[in-house]
Amino acid sequence: MTTRPTQLDAAHFDAKARQWDDNPVFQERGLKIAQAIRQAVALNKRMSALDYGCGTGLLSFPLKDELGPILMADSSGGMLEVVxxxxxxxxxANMTPMKLDLxxxxxxxxxxxxxxTSMTLHHVPDTxxxxxxxxxxxxxGGTLCIADLDQEDGSFHGPEVDVHHGFDRADLGRRAAATGFADxxxxxxFSIAKARETGTRDYPVFLMTARRAGA
Incomplete structure (x- = not known):
């Protein structure tokens, strides 16, 4: 599953970084995903974590007191400045920002x-x-937690934004299993409501959890 890279992503998020946390939808989404991760994974302060595409940290800040060291990685310098x-x-004391495109x-x-990783996978060209x-x-034995959009028709971002149009859960699950993930x-x-010409439309957000086989 590939698409062309979105070259404007970093600049787009740099420009929005200072106002990002003002959006109550982003705040609520981060809290809901964090709570789902808590329920799915036995977190503890010995666990090291990577938040990839961390944005302003709306997912990891609610979890920081339940984890050990957290690497906060993003390709947007503006977002990392806010972090x-x-x-x-x-x-x-346990968070470290890093500019990173894996x-x-x-x-x-x-x-x-x-x-x-939250709402980042659909921006990554090569899934x-x-x-x-x-x-x-x-x-x-480590755990991967991906929160992202269910497959949609491209209307979430609009035709001018070149990203994945969400993900089919069965297909993404097969890809994860083929990579070596278990469980x-x-x-x-969560569900994101957006006003469209035909009325308000809901875009569901899933959480996928998967475990690297081993311990």
Whole structure:
């Protein structure tokens, strides 16, 4: 599953970074996904985590007191500036921002017990490649948590934005299993309502959890 890279992504998110946390939908979505992860994964402070496509940290900040070190990775410098400011303002000791595009940059040298990513996968050009990278970055027995859109007709972003139009759960589950993940599970955790010409439309957001086989 591939599509052309969206070259404007970083600049787009840089421009929106300072106002990102003002959106109550983004806030609520982060909290709902965080709660679903809590219920699906036995979190503890010995766990190292990677939040890939972390944005302003709306997913990881609610989880920070339940985890060990968290690498906050994003390709948007503007988003990471906001993260760094929040880390400093709150005196957070276990979060580290890093500018990172796993399809272009060298992968981190460390491995993780948990990888979380929210509303990022549909912006990644090569789904199979990023799943392989996630698998390699996890410790044996580690868990991958992906929150993203169910497959839609392209109206969520509009035709001018070149991204995946969400994901078919069965297809994504097969791809994860082919990569080596086990215990692949899906649940609906949120729904985004958007006004369209034909009326308000809901776009469901799923959480996929999967485990790297091993310990």
């Amino acid at each position: 760094a400011g929040k880390i400093a303002a709150q005196g957070v 399809l272009a940059d060298p992968a981190p040298t460390q491995q993780f017990d948990l990888i979380v 199979d490649a990023i799943l392989r990278i996630f698998h390699d970055l996890l410790n044996p 692949v599970r899906f649940q609906t955790v």
